[in-house]
Amino acid sequence: xxxxxxxxxxxxxxxxxDLSSAAxxxxxxxxxxxxxxxxxxxxxxxxxxxxxxxxxxxIALIAMLNASVIGKCRAGAAITAGALLVSDADGDVITxxxxxxxxxxxxxxxxxxxxxxxxxxxxxxxxxxxx
Numbered sequence: 001x002x003x004x005x006x007x008x009x010x011x012x013x014x015x016x017x018d019l020s021s022a023a024x025x026x027x028x029x030x031x032x033x034x035x036x037x038x039x040x041x042x043x044x045x046x047x048x049x050x051x052x053x054x055x056x057x058x059i060a061l062i063a064m065l066n067a068s069v070i071g072k073c074r075a076g077a078a079i080t081a082g083a084l085l086v087s088d089a090d091g092d093v094i095t096x097x098x099x100x101x102x103x104x105x106x107x108x109x110x111x112x113x114x115x116x117x118x119x120x121x122x123x124x125x126x127x128x129x130x131x
Contacts, residue, residue, distance in 0.1 A: 009069060011048065015060040020053045026074040026118055027091035028105060029062055036060050038091035042102040046087055046125070049073055065105055065125040073105075073121045075112035083108045085121060093121065103127055 013036045019027075028039040028046040039046045048062035049071055063071045076092030079085070085093040086102045092115065096102045104127075109120040 009064040009066045010051065011062050011064050012059045013062060015054040015056060015058055018056045019050060019060065020055045022053065023074075023116075024091075025050055025053055026072050028073070028087045028093065029060065029091065036062065039087035040089050040091065042086035042088070042094075042096065044087050045103050045127075046105050063123075065123045069123045070109065070120055071123060072118050075115055075117045075119055077112070077115050079108050079112040079117075079119065081108050081111045093119075101127065 016035045016037050027050050029036040029048055029050055030039045030044050030046050046065060048064040051061040051063050054060045073093045076088035076090060076094040079095055084096040084104045085106055085108055086096045086104055088094045093105065096104055105125050106121045106123040109122055112119045
């Protein structure tokens with residue numbers, strides 16, 4: 001069961017898209033022209049995780065990816081506890097591959113059995129350059 005330590009670093013940005021469905025909550029977000037959109041690639045520099053369900057033009061509450069914060073994320077596939085995580089094309093977390101210059105958002109603290117599972121993640125974002 002996903003858990004989180006009280007997230008004290010919440011920021012607000014306007015959402016450009018309708019993120020009001022339950023499937024949008026706990027997705028990774030990035031900034032585009034001062035507004036947030038769902039992250040869409042392992043190389044996207046995500047700023048945080050969506051906490052509420054805003055419609056387009058409404059305020060999105062975002063748990064910022066600050067070091068050593070534990071928060072919830074939606075899995076895009078099965079994930080093993082301990083795996084380094086990046087965004088997939090839908091803003092869900094997936095295991096980082098060692099063949100790309102990924103923006104790692106953190107490390108899985110729990111195992112996800114399948115896509116859609118909500119898991120606890122230790123946020124410690126960094127650009128992971130593989131040579």
